Amino acid sequence: MRVEKDLLGEREVPLEVYYGIHTLRALENFPLSGYRVSAILIKAIALIKKAAAEVNAELGYLPNELAQAIMVAADEVMDGKWRDQFVVDALQGGAGTSTNMNVNEVLANRAIELLSGQRGEYSLVHPLNHVNMHQSTNDVYPTALRIAAIWLLKPLSDGCAVLQESLQEKEAEFAGIIKVGRTEMQDAVPIMLGQEFSAYAGAIARDRWRLYKVEERLRQAALGGTAVGTGLNADKKYIFMVNDRVRQYAGIGLARAENMIDVIQNADVFVEVSGLLKALAVNLGKMSHDLRLMSSGPRAGIGEIRLPERQAGSSIMPGKVNPIIPEAVNQVAFHVMASDMAIAMAAQSGQLELNAFMPLIAHHLLESLVVLTNAVNILNEFCIQGITADNERCTTLLNHSQVSVTALVPHIGYDLASKVARIAMEQNITVREAALQLSVLPEERIDAALNPRAMTRPGIAGMPK
Structure with a gap:
């Protein structure tokens, strides 16, 4: 064990870990969900730490050797190393301070090793004085969340594009199949099966466009705003340089916010993004409900389409095959809609110059992006692409209606x-x-x-x- 100190006193920290006393206290304080902080959020925070170290060295605030060690450690974290060292629960008090300190301590102790020191030897590299120089959790955490969200938006948007294309292919494939159109679960007027799929494609096309446009809302960064957006304790040159450097490393169109006070205290942009994710969830959910209905039976239900058979559907009923992919997508949709409510409540509950509930927003927003991407992909690959139509059944139902x-x-x-x-x-x-x-x-x-x-x-x- 090694002994570390903070303002509350001393604690023993296991020798083998890269985190320190602040992370240890967070582990004790937040045994809440068992959810880990998103790996992509950790990556974004490490990227910011790398950019800050480099800029601080260029401005003469950090020795080059020390800054290089921090940068190497940050690169390792960005590459996925030391994932087991980020141990703080995703749900935590302190507006993300525990996550920021977890990253600071891991980078500091890894940098110390690279400089041939022993973990905990903070006279070489200090988590706060060096790794966190010119920063606050309050400007680092929301900026990292914006970066992480933008990174995750692209694969979701790409997945929607592929799904839209598959739906349009089914629209063309089923263009000649006429069937009963239904309103309020009752027979209504004739419709082409291809026309139904054209409506699904249109909905996903709108979702794709919304996600493409919403990225613009996330591009304002507050780095250098420090605690409340005023820039206290941050060199003016650092403020401009670090935002440029982060944009360069992140590979996205990030820009320094004109009003950093606004960006630090207000979380409405995350509500906006979440709302658009909810809209996609609604469209995916509605489509999945329809697919389950149209494929119901297969003999005692509607049975107009057949979904790809993915696995046996019952432990007691032989031959039963369930619409498991649409069912899974429905559950993702419910989950995302519930997360949207949590994000809205957290965003409106922030007081004055800071929102203390950013960890909840980050957890739900990033998780929604991930699970929606996975849902879009499996719906496309395991369901939509393999759908076939029962033309005879469609005709029979139409003639009897x-x-x-x-x-x-x-x-x-x-x-x-x-x-x-x-x-x-x-x-x-x-x-x-x-x-x-x-x-x-x-x-x-x-x-x-x-x-x-x-x-x-x-x-x-x-x-x-």
Whole structure:
């Protein structure tokens, strides 16, 4: 064991760990969820520490050798090393201070090793005086969250693009298959199966565009704002240089915020991003519900489409195969919508110059980005691409329904069309047969009006020109 000190006293820290006393206290204070801080958030914080060390060396605040050691340690963390050393619970008090200190201590002790010292020998590299120089948790943590979110938005947007393309391919593949369209779970009017998939593609296209545009909202950084955005204890040159350096290393269009006080205390941008993730979750969830309904049965349900079979569906019912991919996507959608509520509550609960609930926002926002990306990918690869249509079933259901009666309304009026529908229902005959029985129109006019394909296009089916 090694002995470390802070303002509360001394504590023994295991020799083999890279973290220090501040992280140890956080471990004791926050045995909450068991969730670990997002790896991509740790990577973003390490990137900021690297940029800060480099700029501070260039400005003469840090010896070059010391700064280089911090930078090497930061590179290692960014490459995924020492992941087991980031041990603080994702849900924590202190606006992210424990996570920031966890990173500071790991980088300091690793840098000490690189300088041939012993862990805990903070006279060589100090977590606060050196690694955290010209910084505060309050400017580092929200900036890192913005970087991490932007990094995760791109694969989600890309996944949406691929999903949209697959849906459009199904739109074309199913363009000639006519079926019953339904409203409020009841038979309505004819529709092409391809038209249904075109609506799904349109929804995902909107989500893709929203995600592409929202990145702009995340590009304002508050580095150098330190505690409350005023820039106390940060060299003016450092403020400009560190934001430029972080942009360079992160590979994204990050810019120094004009009003760092605003960016540090207000978390509405994360609510906005989360809201758009919720919109995507809603569209994915609605589509998944539809797929489950249309594939239900397969013989005692709707059964108009078949989903790819992924695994046995029951431990007691032989041969049963469940729509597990849409079910999983539905659960992701519920999770993201719940996370959106948590993010909104956390954002509005910040007081005065700082939001103390940033760790909750970070946890839910980054997790939502990850699980949505995974959900989009599995829905596309394991479900949408392998969907097939049962054309015969679609035709049978259409022929046994009364959906075509709506096309008679412009010709004979609503009341008489309702009578046709009632006769067809009571006598278990087709709408055509009922219309002929009542002699509502000449036979050729009835056939023209009841052409189901004409009903799937704009205009009045069978109206004489």
